[in-house]
Structure formats: structure tokens, C-alpha cells
Amino acid sequence: MRKTDGLFKLLGLCLLAGILVAGVLFPIAGAAGVASNKASETVDSMSAELANVPPPLVTTITDSAGNPIATLYDQYRIPTAPSQINDAMKWALVSVEDRRFYDHHGVDWKGTIRAALSNSTGGDTQGASTLTQQYVKNYLINVIYRGDEVGQKKAQEQSVARKLKEARIAIQLETKMDKSQILASYLNVVEFSRKIYGVGAAAQTYFHTTADKLTVPQAALLAGMVNNPPFYDPWSHPERATDRRNLVLDRMVENQKLAPEDAARFKTEPLGVSPDGPSKPAANCTGAGPENGFFCQYVQDYLLTNGMTKDDLYTGGYTIRTTMDQNANHQAKISAEQQVDKTQKNVANTLSLVRPGKNRHEVVALAANRDYGTDASKGQTTYALPSDVSNVTGAGSSYKIFTTAAALEQHKTGIYATIQTPQTYASKVFISGEKPGCPQVGRGTWAYCLQNYGESSYGPSMTLQQALATSPNTGFVILEEQAGMGAVLDMARRLGMRNTMNSNAANGGAIDPGNSNPAFKMTQQQYFGPGGVAQAGLGAFTLGVSPTNGLELANVAATIMSGGVWCPPTPIGGVNDRDGRPVKIKEARCEQAVPEGLANTLAVGMSKDATDGTSRAAAQAVGWNRPMIGKTGTTQNSGSAAFVGAVPQMAGVAMVFRPDSPIGGLIDGGPGKVTATRGATDGNMFGGKTPARTWFGAMTQIMNGQPVIGLPPSDPAYEH
Template structure:
């Protein structure tokens, strides 16, 4: 480069520095003009954002006792106060990034001119941004524009306009914050690579320590990284990181914050970072582990459904205390695994437990035989098996609860009334397609024919209470005719199957109005009902052939045991924000779903399943002696099965089904269930054993409370 070129360039840079100084001081000396006013408004606006937009923090989820079980975050950050940061860290950062930090007022004019002179003369490239300016830039990139690539690029562009704006904001900040506040704020917002932000998180992730206990070489390594975190990543580039750390140590010596001999001794030390990458918690519910992950997932789903955004959940720094009882969760997991191995392909065994109550229905456990996680080779899954509408095959005869409740409400029958239970039945109300042996009742329509399983076990009639225990199919289809399928469907929704009835009839997913297949385009409430795909509806609904949520089925039992009061199955005990202040969660209000007398009478009607009904064998094997309500269910060809039951203290539902390929049966084995073509599964087998095994252990020595008394209005 010719000397004249260098001279002109030097003069240009000096002029540029002068313009920058004038531009920064322009609003301070009160210069007028529209451009100045607009610029000042922009600076004021951005300064306000820096003050009012808090940095993303980690949300912590705990069990009911307050023990952390998971963390949710976009940026791993541990807020750290000034007195919690080692002086070595502060001086290491100041020495390498802004030696005159305590002398300037936001912009280092000497440094700016020196850098311009050095860079123009072809010497070592030097930066001129102060820590205050860097704080502004990092806040824009890591906080305000964290999800905005365009905004991030603008916050880093090499332009006079950007530098001018940044400098003006820095000067404003220095008038509002002292040096200690700025330095601490910078150390809480800056990135240290791999989604680790702030010195508190970096100290933990890199060295397994706190910011207060950082050693000088550890602090030097972290201070050196802020210049270019990926480039100086100690795991990916240990040689670069070492060289950069040693440079910081030299700068500390130059700044008289470290003795030369100590610096040389520290340079000889290894980096000392934790092996195999940073040590930080999982950023989502996988961190809850194989046992608690399903509960964590439901907490997230529940909050997102009830008004909280995912961004807020993952950046808000909330503490979410859940209703999960750790002992109940553990016992539920053990019992589910005792019936079906966790690695068994295409078999899920779930157990959902809800505490009854007239003001809240708290979810205490959500478990499955399969572990929660992302390793499919180990049988893990992140699909919400215990809480979502995940059993697409259905819960079988447990749906007869809704038919019984609808008939009771209309006083078509009482719990001790005799109902007809013929060995076989041809319904002329619920028509179907052609079926061998079924009478044709119209052009292109045939009667809906069905029969009871194990015909010799049933007489032509029995009481409704006995029918609920022994589960004859024909009797409940006849009751369904009498009550009307619309009323039965509405009862299912009222008692607790809210999401289930709103989901589609094909796979339990969201309804797709644009799909030509009615199984996908209609909610179950409409699909099975009158005018859906059949004039009078599909009578098979009472036999439990539709996609089902195990949690909602458990909540049905909780509603019955709560005197007919439905409440949303909540996993939330309380939420507090980053400052410890309580946060109100939007939750549906409890409702008197059915009259209390009806609910109490239905409970009495369901009270014999464990003594002389379909779950008797499982109850006896568990040594069960408590009063309870119960109902088993099994679908066609034993493709899935369920057991729903409750005591006054706790309600629950267990379901075994094929989650990956639903077509086919299930075979009950010794300590395992396997997919098979000719199934032998029943609700009184693996599901009932799962329910009794967990409930016996959870209730322990709690008193055996009696069931409520029936209401005479619903007895006959």
C-alpha cells in the first residue's frame, strides 16, 4: 500500500471517528431535526426493550413435594448475582475485552481511535467495542432477536449506523446502570457455545462448579470464549481454546490483576473441562427420565392447551409444582412393567391415576410399561401413551358405564332393576351393513347383530348392577336403544371423555374437515351419533370401539367418586414466575356433570366387579379387600383391553393396546403380553392386575373408606 493511500485512509478514519462522536453526542446536546428525533426515539425504544425484555431462563418442573424432575429451556442460563461471581472472572473479562471499562462512560473514544489507527496501518486488528456496547449487542442477539435471524444479522452488521445506534444505547445505559450492574448483566446474557448462556450456566456446564468458585484459569478460559464461542469451544477445538485462555492470562498480567509467575503456572494446567462435552440438563421432558417423562409431557401439553405459549414455557423461568406423587408414580410404573415388558414391541400397558374431589381432580401418576425417551431400540417413546387419545382400538365394555348412566338419568332403569340380556340380539335401531345371519330391514340395510361372549354365563335377564359386573353386550345395546345414542354420547363427554369425544374416530387425532373420510373429518361425538354416518347412530359405541384416552377414562371414575362433579384432570399444583410470584393458570371450571344421587347410585351399581364380576380373579390374586367401583373392557379379537376403577381416595384406568400397529390381537402371558392373531386378552387380566397391583401398594395402610350410599330415586 502506498504511503499516500495510507494517509488518506487514516484521515478518512479519523473523520469517521469524529462523525461517530458527533452522532453519539447529538441527542445529548439537544440538536433539533426530524432525523435526530426519530433516531432518539429508536434508541429510547431499544433501551426500553433492554430494560423490559428479560433474558430467557430455565423453567423447572417439580413433583408434588417440590423435588425437581425436569427442566425446559431454549437457552441454558442460571441467573447469577454480582456477589456470586468470582472476581477472577470479572477481571479476566475486563482485561481481555475492555481494559478501560471502569474509566469510560459507555464508549471508549481512545480505544476507538487507537483501533482505527492500528487497523489502518496494517497492524494487529483491534476491536473498539466496550463491554457496555458488547452487552447491548449480545442482548439484542441472544434475547430480543433470539428467534429472528434478520434481527440478529442487523445487530451484528458492520455499518456506521449500527455502531452509532449501539454507542448511543451504551451511553444511555451507563447513565442508568452502574459498572457492577453492567458487568453482571453482561455475564448473565453472553453465550458460551452449545446453548449455554451466562457465566452461572457456563461454570456448571464446563467445570461442574459455580461462578463463585471459578479458578483463575477456568475464568480465563470462559472470558476468552465470548469473542467467538464456537471457534474457541474447548471440546471441539482444545488447542485454540488453550491458546486463547493463555492470551487472557497474559492480558490479566498486563492489567496488573495477575502475577506473571502465577500466569505461567496456570498456562501449564490442562483446560480441566468436564469430559465428553458440557454437563447440562436435558432441555425438554426427556430430562424427567424414563419413569417421570410421561407426566412431564402431560404438564407441558396441559399448559399449552390452557393458554401458555411454548416460547413462554421454555423461556419464562417458571417453577411448576405438579400434582405428581412420586411414590404413586413409581408404583404405577412397577405395576405396568410387571404385566408387560418395557421392550415388548407393539404393546403398551398404561396406568393413569387421578385423585377424586369436588373442587379439583389432581393427576397423581401417568405411567406405562415403556420408558419415556428417544431410544426406540430400547422400547422408548415420547408419545403421550397414558394421557393422549392413544388407544385407537378402544377400551371395550368400560364404555357401558356411559350407557348405564344415561339410562339412569332418564329413569329408564334403576341399579337394581332387571334388564333384558338375551344370548343374542338383532337391533333394528342401529342398522349396519350386510352380515351373515342378520335380517335385512330395508333396502341396503341390515339389523345390527351381536351376542354375548361366553353365552352360557348369562341368563335372559339380570339386574343392572349384575350386568355392570358381568358385562353382557346385548343388555347394554338394548339400554342404548332406550336411552338414545345421543344421550349416551353426551354422557360420555360430561363424565370426562372431553378430548376423546372431540377427537376423530379413526386414530384419535385432530379432526380434519377437509378429509373425505368421515372417520377423520368428524369428531367422535358426531361420527357415532344420530345423523353422523348412520341415521340412528352406531350402536357399537357402548362396546368401546373408539379411540380412547386412559387419563380421561380414569377421570370418569374420579367424577363418579366425586358425587358427579367433573373437574379437568389437572397436573398443576402451582406455578410461580422467575421472581417467585404466583402465576394464575387458566383451567376449566368444575361442573356438576350429573346429579349427585345418580353418581352415588352408579358407584353402587359398579361395586361388584371385584367380588363376583370380571375382575374377581385379579382382585383375589392381589388380596384386595377395599370397597371400590370397577369395570372391565375388551375389544373385538382381544385387540385391546381396559380396567377402570376407583376407591374414595383414588381413581384410575389401566389399558393394554397395540400402539404402533393396531390391527390384530393380544395374548396374555406370564409377566408379558405379546401381539398375536387369536388373542386371549381381557380387561380382567393384564389391565386389572396392573390396576390392583399399583393401587394396593399406593393405598397401603390408608383406611378402607366406604362407598357412598345409593339414592332411592335411581335404585328401581
């Protein structure tokens, strides 16, 4: 560049700077000021945000009693009022960053223009920003443009325009906020490295103290870091951090806020930070720990499904009181882990518990044998095993509940009526592919053939109540024919299997790894329904062969025990915003899913499982004597099994399944000795074994001391 070019550029910049400064101090009116007014509106809006919009805060999740269990955040920040920041911190910051802070009105004009001209002409990069201006820049970087690299670069670009816009906002801020507010706001928004924002969080994570108790050398260390947090990180660069701290101490002496002899003494002290890095809580549900993490995960999933964004959840500073009962969750975890070791490969054992009610169905426990966490070598997982469609091979005969309810609703049978239960059956209503010994019913189609487990376990007929207790397959496929597949599927949805019925029939290909069957891409409602893969639907639905959400199945039991009223299984007890004001959460309304008389009669029909049915041994082992409903289920090859159970005060489902490799069986060798078979080998698992033992083991402890309540009476309209 020629000298004359550089001179003209310098003069032009000076002229531009003068005009812009004049615009800042004395806004021009009239036609020539239209563009300036628009810019002014933008600046006014931004300064209003800086004065009134708080930065991202930590959301706290608690149990039902209000005890914190987890924190969710994008930026770890502990809000700190001006009165909660001691003078040592304030004077350390002012001394090193802006000695004239209490004298100027937001901008040091001489320094700002000098820095802007130097930067624009290719000279050394200069700052000269006051603390008010730095607050503006840090607010833009850490709040408005967080996660936006382009916006953050604009907020830091070295240009006359950026500097003067920043200056104008700073001046406006000083008309809206006093010095103590500006200083505290700066100290609440600035980063202290490693996603630690604000002096409150820094004091806690660096020194295990609060901002009002920081010592002078501690305050000097933190004040020195704001200039370049990563560069002066005391764990990564202790020598740099020490030198910078000592520089701040010297500046405090120069500013007459610290005696020279005290500064000399403080310089000899070690940094004193937490030895193993900053001590801050986990930023997500892993902070809830191995026992409570699954519940925390469901809280997050539930809120995101019901209108809250993840950004709002992780920055809003909410206090979310959940419905989790610590004792119930603890007992559920103990029981699940007693039955299946937490490190057992490819075996998950879950227990989901819901409190029935006609106005709310509160989730009280979500547990698994596996710990919640990220270390797979220790059996940990962050997959929502108890609350998602995680059991891809199904819940077995527990789905006979839906067939029973549909048949009762249509008065095809009654709970005390006799139904057919032949040992074998070939359905011509439901069709399948070729199977040895199964009759052909059309071109390329064969009857759906099945048999009951064992050769002489069942007679040719029994009451529906007996069938629910002993679970003959043929009887319920016949009922499914009579009720119609559409009605059975609709009943499953109405009673509570909402997400399950909308999920993929193969759960993303888990049971069809080669993606060879296009039908598996359908939802379960489509796959099993009339007009799906077979014109009449798939009769195997009542045998529970499809991916299942354990929490939703538990909520089905809660719906039955609530007189047929379905409510969403909610984990939310209440939500308050950062100012303590209640926040209304959008939740689905409760519905009368089936008539109350039908629900009560179905409950009576399911009341014999623990006394005369497939869960009898598990119930007797713990001395169970409460009236309850129950239904076991086991899938093909014993690859998964479930137990649905409820008393009037609590409903729940225990499921054991293969979460990693679903094809194959499970071997039940007794409590703590459950293993997965290799390959597609059959197992010996049943719903009356591990799942029932898990349910009774937890519920015996949870219900201890609670009143014994009988089941509601049946409705004669559904008895025969």
C-alpha cells in the same frame, strides 16, 4: 474504485460519523430533530429493555413435594448476581476484552470511529467495542433476536449506523446501571458455546463449580471464549482453547491483576473441563427420566393447552410444582412393567391415576410399561401413552358406564331394575352393513347384530348392577336404544371424555391406514352421533370400539367418585415466576356433570365387579378388600383391554393395547408374558387380566396404610 472516489467516500463517512456522534451526545431539538426523536425513542426503549428485561431462564418442574424432576429451556442459564462472581472472572474478562472498562462511560469513541470507518471502506474488520457495547450486541443476539437469523445478522452487521446506535444505547445504559451490574449482566447473557449461556451455567457445566469459586485458569478459559465460543470450544478445539486461555493470562499480567510467575504456573495446568463434554441437564422432558417423563410431558401439554406458549414455558424461568405423587407414580410404573415387559414389541400397558374431589381432580400418576425416552431399541417412547388418545382400538365395555348413566338420568331403568340381556340381538334402531344372518331393515342397510361373549354365560335378563359386573353386550345396546345415541354421547363428554370425543374417529387414520372411509375423518362425536355415518348413529359406541384417552377415562371414574362433579384432570399444584411470585394458570372450571344422587347410585351399581364380576380373580390375587367401583372392557379380537377402578381417595384406568400396529390381538400368557399376535389374528386378552392386575397391583401398594372408606349410599330415585 478511483482514488478520488475512495477519498470522497471516506470524507463522507467521517462527516456522517461526526453528525451521528453529535446526535448521540447532544440530541437536536426542533423540526430538524423529529426523525432523530423517533430514533431516540427506539433507542430509549431498547436501553430500557436491556436494563430491566431479564434473559431467558430455565423452567424447573417438581413433584408434589417440591423435588425437581425436569428442566425445560431454550438457553441453559443459571442467574448469577454480581456478588456471586469472583474477582478472577471479572478481571480476566476486563483484561482481555476492555481494559478501560472502569474508566470510560460506555464507549471508546476513538476506537469506535476508527473501526467503523475501516469496516465501511473495505478495510480489515475491526471491533473496538467496549464490554457495555458487547453486552448490547449479545443481548440483541441471544435475547431479542434469538431464533431470528435476520435479526441476529442485523445486530452484527458491520456498518456505521449499527455501531453508533449500539454506542448510544451503551451510553444510556451506563446512566441506568453501575459497572458491576453491567459486567454481571454481560456475564449472564453471553454464550459459552453449546447453548450454555452465562458464567453460572458455564462454571457448572465446564468445571462442576459455581461462579464464585472459579480458579484463575478456569476464569481465563471462560473469558477467552466470549470472543468466539465455537472457535474456542475446549472439547472441539482444545489447543485453540489453551492458547486463548494463556493469552488471557498474559493480558491479566499486563493489566497488573496477576503476577507473572503465577501466570507461568497456570499455563502449565490442563484445561480441566468435564471430560465427556459439558455436564448440563436435558432441555426437555427426557430429563425427567424413564419413570417421570410421561408426567412431565402431560404437564407441558396441559400448560400449552391452557394459555401458555412454548416459548414462555421454555424461557420464563418458572418453578412448576406438579401434583405428581412420587410413590404413586413409582408403584404405577412397577405394576405396569411387571405385567408387560418394557421391550415387548407393539404392546403398551398404561396406568393413569387421578385424585377425586369436588374442587379439583389432581393427576397423581401417569405410567407405562415402556420407558420415557428417545431410544426405541430399548422400548422407549416420547409419545404420551397414558395421557393422550393413544389407544386407537378402544377401551371395550368400560364405555357401558356412559350408557348406564344416560339411561339412569332419563329414568329408563334403575340400578336394581331388571334389564334384557338376550344372548343375541338385532337392533333396528342402529344399522350397519350387510352381515350374514342379520335382517335387512331398508334398502342397502341391515340391522346392527351382536351377541354376548360365550354361548351360555348370561341369562335372558339380570339386574343392571349384575350386568355392570358381568358385562353382557346385548343388554347395553338395548339400553343405548332406549336412552338415545345423542344422550349417550353427551354423557360421555360430560363425565370426562372431552378430548376423546373431539378426536378423529380413526385417530389420524391409525385404524384406517388406506384412508378409504371418509367418515373416519369426523370427530367421534360426529361419527357415532345421530346424522353421522348412519342416521341413528352407531350402536357399537357402548362397546368401546373408538380411540380412547386413558387419563380422561380415569377422570370419568374420579367424576363418579366426586358426586358427579367433573373437574379438568390437572397436573398443576402451583406455578411461580422467576421472582417467586405466584402465576395464575387458566384452567376449566369444575362442573356438576350429573346429579350427585345419580353419580352415587352409579358407583353402587359398579361396586360388584371386584367381588362378583370380571375383575374378581385379579382382586382376589392381591387380597383386595376395600369397597370400590370397577368396570372391565375388551375390544374385538382382544386387540386392547381396559380396567376402570376407583376408591373414594383414588381413581384410575389401566389399559393394554397395540400402539404401533393396532390391527390384531393380544395374547395374555400371564404377568410379563403379554405379546401381540401377528396380523389380524385374535388374541385372548380381557380387561380382567392384564389391565385389572396392573390396577390392583399398584393400588394395593398405594393405598397401604390409608383408611378404608365406604361408597356413598345410592339415591332411591335411580334404584328401580
